[in-house]
Amino acid sequence: MILLKIWIDISNAPHVRFFKDVIKYLEAEGEDLIVTARQFGDIHKLMNMYDIDFISVGKHGVSLYDKLRESTSRVYNLVDIIADENVDVALSKHSIELPRISFGLGIPSLYVLDNEHALAANKLTLPLCDRIITPRKIDFWKLMKFGADPNTIIPYNGTSELMHFKSFNYNDDVFKDLNLKLEHEKTILMRPEPSLASYLDADCRKSVLSPIVDELKEHANILILPRFKEQAEIFEGIDHVTILEPPVDTSSLMKKCDLVIGAGGTMNREAAILQTPVISCYPGDTLSVDQYYIDSGLMYRSINPNQVISKALEFLNNPHERIDLKTDDLFQIIIDNLYDLGKNGK
Structure with a gap:
């Protein structure tokens, strides 16, 4: 048998949960894996929590200058790691660097x-990828405008968050395990917006x-899962508000809570899959993957606070x-x- x-x-950070079962499966099959991860948010904590061996390479930039500089530096360092490894195939989700390096090294x-x-x-x-797996809900013409070859696009019904629950074991005691002091009968989990992302101003x-x-x-206990320190500081000292310190079992939290309100994307779609009522107040344009759940009746969206x-x-x-x-x-x-x-090959 030929191993890869x-x-x-x-x-x-969400990509850790996306790939964890793929990584475990490939390891069980005996394949030779090289897993690289940049330093950003809770990536390293989650990698350790899921017991994934990885090489830390690069970090996230905040300003446009920093993003360009850090990405360029990361390409440089990753090339030194990958060039002599005789890699058969490369896999990523929205990595900027992997497609560029893979294309350059064949x-x-x-x-x-x-x-x-x-x-x-x-x-x-997208112009550099040999195959692109994407939700069928996304308009292929938009991807082609970015330079994607339509022959490389592989559509599927659903969204990427389906991968997060392949080996999910619900913990009904998640509130107790987190020592939460909840005074109201109902509990809402909230996730602030991805303020540092390049696609959101x-x-x-x-x-x-x-x-x-x-x-x-x-009206309810509020659990806030911030993305970084500055977001946590926004909600400190407010009655009935608990600021969670990641990493936590967000899947069990979402299933246990009565409602999820998110200004981002991933957790909203996860809540929809878990059938927990979810409201999206993401301040950017509506993503096709969000519209998929809105059309299905599993997500409500509004940017109007009232x-x-x-x-x-x-x-x-009255949950749905x-x-x-x-x-x-x-x-x-x-x-x-x-x-x-x-x-x-290709």
Whole structure:
């Protein structure tokens, strides 16, 4: 049996959960893995929590200058690691550096995409990828405008968050394990916006959630999962508000809570999959992957604080019934294409 040498690059915290079962599966199959990860948010903590061996390479930049400088530096350092490894196939999700390095070194690459609004990232990567796995909900014409070859696009029904629950074991005692002091009967989990992301123009010391928290804290316990220190400081010292320190079992938290309100994307879609009522108040343009769940009745979206508050109170009293959703096996799609590329090339 011919084993493959596979390179996986992880550049954002949600990608750890996305790839963890792929990594464990490939390790069990005896494949030779190189996993690289940049220093950003909770990536390293999550890698350690899931017991994934990795090489730390590079970090995140805040300003445009920093982003360019750090990405350029990361390409330089990754090339030194990968060049002599005889990698058969490379895999990533929205990594800026992996497609560029794979293209330069002649390594077939498999790319997972779920954000058609990440303009800079998509322009820099999609023209260089050998295969692109993307939700069917995303308009292929938008990807082609970035330079993606339509023959490389592999659509599926669903969103990437399906991967997060392949081996999910619900912990009903998650509140107790976190020693939460909850005074209200109902509990809401909130996630602030991705203020440091290149695709969103936002102030990291403010949050669209603030007026929503101020009103709903009188009706429910509020759990805040900040992305970084400055976001935590926004909500410190508010009654009935608990600031969670990651990493935590967010999947069990979302399932246990009565409602999720998110100004980002990933956790909102995870909540929809778990059938927990969820409200998106993401301040940017609506992503196609969010629209998928909105159209299915599993997500409500508004950027009007009063509308969010009104819908939240409605959900707390009358959560929606379970909604059946037909999706494809994204895990198997990734594995099949990874092996096909690794053994047969482009």
